[in-house]
Amino acid sequence: MNQDTKFDFSKAIAELEEINRWFQSEEIDLDTGLAKFRRGLELIKICRGRLKQVENEFIEIKKEFSSEENTTLEE
């Protein structure tokens, strides 16, 4: 409805941690390593961008917009 392609911060962090784990545990193949390294930097950049966006968005639900089935008087 209102969501465009949503960037998921939690997922991005999880992916970053996964990349770091990969670098620690795997026999590192240079090509894959480079790709993962780049992906890591990209994620960090996006995450930092997200952290910069500090202002909350406050949306008050206007119950007038809800259908009458959701109102309290109807059962």
Added chain:
Amino acid sequence: MNKNNQNLFEQLRKWRNKAAEAVGVKPFMILQNSVLEEIAKIKPSKPEELATIKGMGKRRIEKYGQTVLEIVNGLSKEEKTFSVSEYLDYVNAILATGRAVIRGEIGRVDHRGGYTFFTLLDKDNEAVINCFVWQNKLDAFGVELAEGLEINVSGYPKIYKKRGTFSFEVEHIGLIGEGVLRQAFKKLKIKLESAGYFSIERKKSFPTYVESIGLITSVYADAKKDFLTHVGNFGFKIYFYDVRVEGLYAVDDIVSAIRWFNESKLQLDVLVLTRGGGSLESLQAFNNESVAKAIFASKIPVITGIGHENDITIADLVADLRASTPTDAGKILADSWKKAGDLLTDLQVRLPSIFVRDIETHAKRLEGAQAFLEYRFQSLLNKINLHQQRFISNWLRLSKGYSLVKAQLLTQDRLLTNEQTRWFKFLLNRLTEVNQMLSLNDPMARLKQGYSIVSSVNSSKIIKDSRQIKVGDKLHLTFHKGAADSKVESLER
């Protein structure tokens, strides 16, 4: 909308707003503007016609139908004569707007069929009202109605058509007094616990970095302010649903809010249900089975932050995460974001260091390999140069030698050619000479000139001296032409 319709709409709206005010609900909860517009346009005269209008459910027609029809038709009709039933419907529609909360003491209690009837008393003023509640509703409240118990009831008045008796239909029952509430709390807790409402396995997890929040609390509550202050500014999307958090209407509000968020397409990470501290009585809505069920049924994880630190409500127990207070709920959601910057720095530092270290070893290896290759290449190049130089010098020498030989050969050849000619001429001359000499010396040629060759017949020797012969020797004489034999007769010496 034409003017007539507009007038009717305005009248309907006035009534609707008054009715809402009387019950303390938002006007749209009675009837939405779009429904009023439709009524003004169609101008129904019978309940069946009213039923064709979208938004006029059975319950609404029952509650407001008569009034609405009255307003619509009152404009065109001077007088209406009701049947008893019609009139009671009409009165009930008006009474329905008298939704209220009443406090009193329970008198007589009577369970009958699907209902429980009871009287509510004001002992001091000797006033009494007949109440009834649907049995299944009563069961859900977890309240045992007993004589002498003081309670709050919410609901609306109604005339029971078959008997013409006035009664109050109870929608909710609120308990009064610590002891009673504590008892009810225990009872509900045991019931829900055995039904698995509190089990840890079914608690939903929410993302570490919550981004969108459905906030359910009262617009007036300190809880809202506390939560918003402590959740901080981390780019949250906060959808705020205003509900009453105290009193008998709170239950419906909270249940509606939870349902609304679940039905919406907002893709929320979490719902936060919160209110500040209060007495057990004022927290009643959070110790309510309907609210517990709504939290339990929510697909969106629910965080509660209700009351003071030590207040634990049924809602807290069912919730996926219990924060101790509204402030705590905010802090919990803010915490990971506060640390996110440092975490990112850490991740970033680790990322390149790990990779760079690896790159460095690779680079060193590569550098080594390159140096080695360069060295090998250089030495090969040197060898090639050496060979090339040798080859060139050899080539020069060879070609020099060749030229020399060639020149010599040419000279020799030239010389030879010259010599040959010379020799040839010389030899030819010599031959001619020799030939001449030979022809001069040819004894036979001399014979032509008259010379003769004398030889001894005995020894065949040519006689050049007279001492070689003696008288009587026979001599052979050879002439130019022919020969003769003779005999020596005398000698001269």
